Amino acid sequence: MRVRQELPVTAETPPLSVLEGRLGVPVDPELLQLALTHRSFAYENGGLPTNERLEFLGDAVLGLVVTETLYRLHPDLSEGQLAKLRAAVVNMRALASVARDLELGRFVRLGRGEETTGGRDKSSILADTVEAIIGAVFLDHGLADTAAFVHRLVDDLIEASALLGAGLDWKTSLQELTSRHGLGVPEYRIAEDGPDHAKTFTAEVVVSGQVRGAGTGRSKKEAEARAAELAWKALSEAAEPATARTASAQTATAQTTTAGAATSARNSSAVPGSDGARTS
Structure with missing residues (x-):
């Protein structure tokens, strides 16, 4: 039986209830804690499970919800154009911005090495954590509630994606x-x-x-x-x-x-x- 390791509560790490309040949805504590467990922490603590499987699941759920939304919003766009719009929403930088708004960096469980190299504000870690949390919400609540949760997280990004130019990145759009x-x-x-x-x-x-x-x-x-x-x-x-x-x-x-x-x-x-x- 896997031993549940509690997330230490310190001035720097608020309790999970604070994060749940920001997410706007209750999540099974063990699933939420797993979603916050980076592999660096797992390896330094005896090979605990990491959030990578939840991230894999959350990525698929996120892609489905965003793809369906774009499909319904833009009936005149081709498959290629829809794919570019989706890429403007489902990418590391965009998801990291969502994570920063939620202050996820304060809750992620990191190993000491990753901690000392600024891991709490590393875009790749933050984006992966967002996807892992989406995966946890899906397992706990099912697709309908998770879709509503995803919309709360990324609707602003979906709206902004329509403003970008053909390249769907800010440098191309500026040029x-x-x-x-x-x-x-x-x-x-x-x-x-x-x-x-x-x-x-x-x-x-x-x-x-x-x-x-x-x-x-x-x-x-x-x-x-x-x-x-x-x-x-x-x-x-x-x-x-x-x-x-x-x-x-x-x-x-x-x-x-x-x-x-x-x-x-x-x-x-x-x-x-x-x-x-x-x-x-």
Whole structure:
């Protein structure tokens, strides 16, 4: 019989009830604890079961729920386009952002080595933990309740995926946006900090000579993606008022033209001898 090892409750590690409150769904304590058990902790504690099987299951459930949602939301998109949208939602970076919102890093059980190298904020560990928790919820509650749970986690990501460009990543979307507005190709500046085993990268993206976004991450790719996302949003918001002004001006011009035509018609009808006012 497997011995259940309790998650130590410290200032850094709140009780599982706190996590359940954030998840919004009760989960069998043993399943939830298993979902939080990284292999580094398992190996350092006598070969305990890890969360990898739950992660495998959760990945499949997540993919099913997101795929069905996209299928229903976008009846006009091809299989290839739907696959790209799904990839924008079901990926390490997106799921890690969900984990950070839930502060999952505070609850994950890690080995000492992983702990010292910043494992609690490592995107791969956080994303895997999200999938493992989805797997645990599925085993405890079934598909219908798990689908509702998944929607609470990723509906914002599903909505955002529709805003991205053909490449379905922020760097590609930013380049498409700057090209469309004649702003040239974005340039990225990278700085790094910290020891080799725990480096942090900071990226700035420059568009038309101005820094439009900055982001940090555990890799250059992650930092650049975050910077591109901020730049894309800033430039998109700046473009919206201009588009609105253009549309307003076009509407005003059309209204002026229509009003002018109506005035001319009235004046014409008042001229003696015209069709509108014949003299006897």
